[in-house]
Amino acid sequence: MSSKLNSLEKSPHILVLGMGGTIAGLAPNPADQPLQYQAGQLKVESLLTHIESAVPKSLKLISEQVANINSRNLTEGLLSNLGEVVRASLANTEVLGLVITHGTDTIEETGVFLQLTCGNYAQILGKRVILTGAMLPSNASQADGPSNLLDAIRWASTPLDNCPGGIYAVMDGRGCMAMDLAKRHGTALNAPIQASPSSSVGLFNPSWLWGVKAKQAAWTEDLPIPKGDEWPWVEILTSHAGARSETINIWLNSRVKGLVLAGSGMGGLHDAWKDSLVAAVKQGVALVRTTRTGAGATLSDIPEKDLDGCLASGTLSAPRARIALQLALNAEKQAQLTGKSLTWQDFFARIAVLPEFR
Numbered sequence: 001m002s003s004k005l006n007s008l009e010k011s012p013h014i015l016v017l018g019m020g021g022t023i024a025g026l027a028p029n030p031a032d033q034p035l036q037y038q039a040g041q042l043k044v045e046s047l048l049t050h051i052e053s054a055v056p057k058s059l060k061l062i063s064e065q066v067a068n069i070n071s072r073n074l075t076e077g078l079l080s081n082l083g084e085v086v087r088a089s090l091a092n093t094e095v096l097g098l099v100i101t102h103g104t105d106t107i108e109e110t111g112v113f114l115q116l117t118c119g120n121y122a123q124i125l126g127k128r129v130i131l132t133g134a135m136l137p138s139n140a141s142q143a144d145g146p147s148n149l150l151d152a153i154r155w156a157s158t159p160l161d162n163c164p165g166g167i168y169a170v171m172d173g174r175g176c177m178a179m180d181l182a183k184r185h186g187t188a189l190n191a192p193i194q195a196s197p198s199s200s201v202g203l204f205n206p207s208w209l210w211g212v213k214a215k216q217a218a219w220t221e222d223l224p225i226p227k228g229d230e231w232p233w234v235e236i237l238t239s240h241a242g243a244r245s246e247t248i249n250i251w252l253n254s255r256v257k258g259l260v261l262a263g264s265g266m267g268g269l270h271d272a273w274k275d276s277l278v279a280a281v282k283q284g285v286a287l288v289r290t291t292r293t294g295a296g297a298t299l300s301d302i303p304e305k306d307l308d309g310c311l312a313s314g315t316l317s318a319p320r321a322r323i324a325l326q327l328a329l330n331a332e333k334q335a336q337l338t339g340k341s342l343t344w345q346d347f348f349a350r351i352a353v354l355p356e357f358r
Contacts (some may be wrong), residue, residue: 018044071103077228079264097156111178
């Protein structure tokens, strides 16, 4: 195994990028308290030594540490840095594919970010980027990190006959598109993989592949990666029993650029918010409506007509919709600098209408 920057490596290899997380975590007392641990303690090079004997001798692995954090502390600046590293690595002819080790708490945000900024590029170049992580720290007796990392490396290096290039994720022996990745359980080993769409690694069925290709065919242009200090400020607000207008009004006195509204049921918003949301739109705040349920689609004008200036999120959860809205707002800004009259709604609509498949 090598640990050097991929730009210095002159032979074909799989690049493994480390972001920290539980997969790189250590528990002080792993036998009795494996869930009491510190994330981001081991370097990615160390993680690779745990699976070295299972990796084919003909496959060269290069590691690079991008960050080593508890993923709950993920920042927009780190996303920008990761995106730039991924794009540069995809362009490197010696890089056959990429694997990213990441904490599961915010792997959902990173998955959609990479799809929307690097997905088309990866598809065009015919390379796979595979996100993976773990639910147990590296020194737990039944640590799931090594098997997940090995699956990710195998998938990243598998010929394209089985699955096209793109941004994917693998956990607990199952894979999905990275933008469909979501943690929906606090402790289960398969928590970060939604029940659908998914399939066993190496056993991709025709209907799954058809869905992947349909979604990728609809994503024909990557959005620009914001600079670390240029991400638009977007917050997530949840509609609930007893919601108050002040929840919206307080943000009208800030520099917030957008609000993701996690509504109840099909994305319904409390009536107490109506007047305040109208004022937000008039003030130029971008609004996106989604559901707090964590599953299903939020559709335009359902259950009632959307407020002018508010878009439905489609299948995007609130955390994913926030990243998508930030990228759409940034894309609008970049378009205006080049004289194009595209709006954030134009960019966000392209994301929200991507095909859904099961």
